[in-house]
Amino acid sequence: MKPVDRVMQSYGRCCASNGFFDTFYRYFLASSPLVRDTFVNTDMPAQKRLLRQGILNLVMFARGMPDTKLRALGETHSRHGFNIRPELYDLWLDALLLTIDEHDPAVDADTRSAWRKVLTLGIEVIKSHY
Numbered sequence: 001m002k003p004v005d006r007v008m009q010s011y012g013r014c015c016a017s018n019g020f021f022d023t024f025y026r027y028f029l030a031s032s033p034l035v036r037d038t039f040v041n042t043d044m045p046a047q048k049r050l051l052r053q054g055i056l057n058l059v060m061f062a063r064g065m066p067d068t069k070l071r072a073l074g075e076t077h078s079r080h081g082f083n084i085r086p087e088l089y090d091l092w093l094d095a096l097l098l099t100i101d102e103h104d105p106a107v108d109a110d111t112r113s114a115w116r117k118v119l120t121l122g123i124e125v126i127k128s129h130y
Contacts, residue, residue, distance in 0.1 A: 003062075003113075003114035003117050003118050004059060004062045004063050004114070004118050006110065006111055006114040007059055007062075007111075007114050007115050007118045007119075008059060008063075009106075010100060010104045010106070010107065010111050010114075010115065011055065011056070011059065013103070013104045013105065013106060014099070014100055014103045014104050015052070017103035017104070017105075019103075020099060020103045021048040021051055021052065022048075023099045023102055023103060024051065024095055024096060024099040025039075025044065025047075025048070027094075027095035027098045027099055028091065028092060028095035028096075031091040031094065031095055032088070032091055034085070034088065035088060035091060038082075038084070038088075054073065055096075055119075057069045057070060057073070057122070058070070058118070058119050058121075058122035058123070059118060059119075059122075061121060061122040061125070062118040062119075062121050062122060067122075067125050070122050070125040070126055071125060071129065073126050074125060074126040074127070074128060074129030074130070075129050077126060077129070077130075078129045078130050079130055084130075085130070086127040086130050089123045089126065089127055092123075093116065093119060093120070093123065096115070096119070097112060097115060097116065100112070100115060
């Protein structure tokens, strides 16, 4: 099975798991004071919807979708926008992997590796706009 297909199946299981996005933000906000400060005045229900779509955009890019949405995200998150520092994406990915471990009952080493590989492709596009 291709890594991107493995990720799509895993993501489906995660989205079906109650509290997936809440767990992600618990881990992500705990990862750094800078991350916590970034989300102080954030509408978290809206942010969770954006995260759901953002993960899907990363996966679809790995599947061959043009990078248009990721480039736009990179622009809004750049030093001229929300000023999301590139190293925070590493914390983001680590928090997501912890969350997947908790919410995907079929997760294994190959699935974790697939997630890292697939998402890193798109994360690099976003970081390149900083």
